[in-house]
Amino acid sequence: MTKNKTKVIKAEAKILQANQNYANQVRELLHKTKTDCLNLISSPGTGKTTLLVETIKRLSGEIRCAVIEGDQQTSNDAKRIAETGIPVVQVNTLQSCHLNASQILESIQGFALNEIDLLFIENVGNLICPASMDLGENEKVVLLSTTEGEDKPEKYPLAFSEAHTMVVTKIDLLPHLRFNLKECENFARQINGKIHIIHTSSFTPEGLNAWNNWLKKRIKKHL
Amino acid sequence: MTKNKTKVIKAEAKILQANQNYANQVRELLHKTKTDCLNLISSPGTGKTTLLVETIKRLSGEIRCAVIEGDQQTSNDAKRIAETGIPVVQVNTLQSCHLNASQILESIQGFALNEIDLLFIENVGNLICPASMDLGENEKVVLLSTTEGEDKPEKYPLAFSEAHTMVVTKIDLLPHLRFNLKECENFARQINGKIHIIHTSSFTPEGLNAWNNWLKKRIKKHL
Numbered sequence: 366m367t368k369n370k371t372k373v374i375k376a377e378a379k380i381l382q383a384n385q386n387y388a389n390q391v392r393e394l395l396h397k398t399k400t401d402c403l404n405l406i407s408s409p410g411t412g413k414t415t416l417l418v419e420t421i422k423r424l425s426g427e428i429r430c431a432v433i434e435g436d437q438q439t440s441n442d443a444k445r446i447a448e449t450g451i452p453v454v455q456v457n458t459l460q461s462c463h464l465n466a467s468q469i470l471e472s473i474q475g476f477a478l479n480e481i482d483l484l485f486i487e488n489v490g491n492l493i494c495p496a497s498m499d500l501g502e503n504e505k506v507v508l509l510s511t512t513e514g515e516d517k518p519e520k521y522p523l524a525f526s527e528a529h530t531m532v533v534t535k536i537d538l539l540p541h542l543r544f545n546l547k548e549c550e551n552f553a554r555q556i557n558g559k560i561h562i563i564h565t566s567s568f569t570p571e572g573l574n575a576w577n578n579w580l581k582k583r584i585k586k587h588l
Numbered sequence: 589m590t591k592n593k594t595k596v597i598k599a600e601a602k603i604l605q606a607n608q609n610y611a612n613q614v615r616e617l618l619h620k621t622k623t624d625c626l627n628l629i630s631s632p633g634t635g636k637t638t639l640l641v642e643t644i645k646r647l648s649g650e651i652r653c654a655v656i657e658g659d660q661q662t663s664n665d666a667k668r669i670a671e672t673g674i675p676v677v678q679v680n681t682l683q684s685c686h687l688n689a690s691q692i693l694e695s696i697q698g699f700a701l702n703e704i705d706l707l708f709i710e711n712v713g714n715l716i717c718p719a720s721m722d723l724g725e726n727e728k729v730v731l732l733s734t735t736e737g738e739d740k741p742e743k744y745p746l747a748f749s750e751a752h753t754m755v756v757t758k759i760d761l762l763p764h765l766r767f768n769l770k771e772c773e774n775f776a777r778q779i780n781g782k783i784h785i786i787h788t789s790s791f792t793p794e795g796l797n798a799w800n801n802w803l804k805k806r807i808k809k810h811l
Contacts, residue, residue: 512735
């Protein structure tokens with residue numbers, strides 16, 4: 366290993382430790398206010414924002430949600446979430462390829478956490494880098510769309526081993542694709558034998574039932 | 589900025605300089621052997637490998653191709669390419685989220701470059717990190733599938749400003765999607781006014797014509 370690489374690794378270890386301290390503070394605050402928190406991780410274009418918009422509409426009146434939106438650039442996604450009427454903060458990570466816990470700690474200062482049951486963190490679209498960062502969430506959720514191919518769990522294993530739950534999005538497109546859902550799920554289970562799998566479609570009436578029911582059960586337990 | 593961050597940035601600058609030295613060596617070798625080289629960048633699941641497999645089959649006998657496959661894990665993609673009968677090297681980047689030029693320099697030692705007209709580098713599926721690394725290629729090509737949404741050029745601008753060419757894949761799925769192709773292309777042109785856009789479908793007979801014709805013209809000029 367070169368001297369420069371060693372220096373980077375040592376300094377990065379310190380940054381990771383600082384991140385862990387922030388993550389612990391986030392977790393403590395969320396625990397105090399009984400706010401559940403899910404950190405959503407996927408490739409760009411898997412449909413995270415669309416899933417959130419449709420979910421929030423359906424849960425309205427039952428679960429009080431808030432969202433932290435992570436993107437390198439633009440506040441497009443926060444605008445889409447804000448239209449649903451719930452609290453949302455946009456974080457632009459600029460050069461960085463993932464959110465970090467200090468950004469989450471700063472963002473939640475803007476929320477009345479006592480009045481929020483469920484905080485969604487929509488991470489930057491990237492199936493690699495966000496998987497290794499603790500943001501203080503209760504659970505990482507990895508999303509994979511039916512258009513992305515079966516072998517993604519094998520090729521990007523960390524996201525699938527870190528997540529307890531895998532959401533397969535765009536199930537309605539299956540008839541138009543050469544995508545073997547069973548094979549994909551087998552790959553995910555080879556990486557993480559305990560992974561919980563939910564199918565969703567944001568554009569069909571019943572497409573979010575399983576996902577919404579799972580969220581409601583979580584919140585009941587959490588409160 | 590914290591002291592640790594400053595240390596990381598300084599050490600990273602040295603690593604980037606080392607990368608640039610390797611990239612220059614790669615570029616020199618490719619120039620000597622008149623080998624054209626394209627560095628393909630996209631999200632996971634955009635269809636890079638499928639596009640390459642179908643392209644190589646069609647160009648067989650006309651253009652002598654080779655491929656360097658970058659993935660965090662597995663040699664799935666190299667196996668798919670190897671079935672076409674052309675030279676291929678798989679690089680597993682493990683924790684790293686992109687290929688680097690030293691990996692390319694090492695990989696091309698395994699090829700008889702004098703006998704290769706066109707070297708494709710398929711980068712790790714990631715729309716962010718690979719965009720900032722020079723691998724010694726002649727051109728970066730960014731791929732975006734119709735299933736990923738219109739606003740990706742706005743949200744991940746570096747990949748679209750670094751690339752001269754944008755390939756829109758999975759054009760055959762358009763009738764089944766809520767995807768506004770014109771809007772997407774406008775976003776790309778706002779980032780990069782000179783970007784050259786090609787539409788492809790790897791599963792229809794005419795879906796690769798524009799792409800293959802563009803490759804053939806490049807090679808004619810290059811030889």
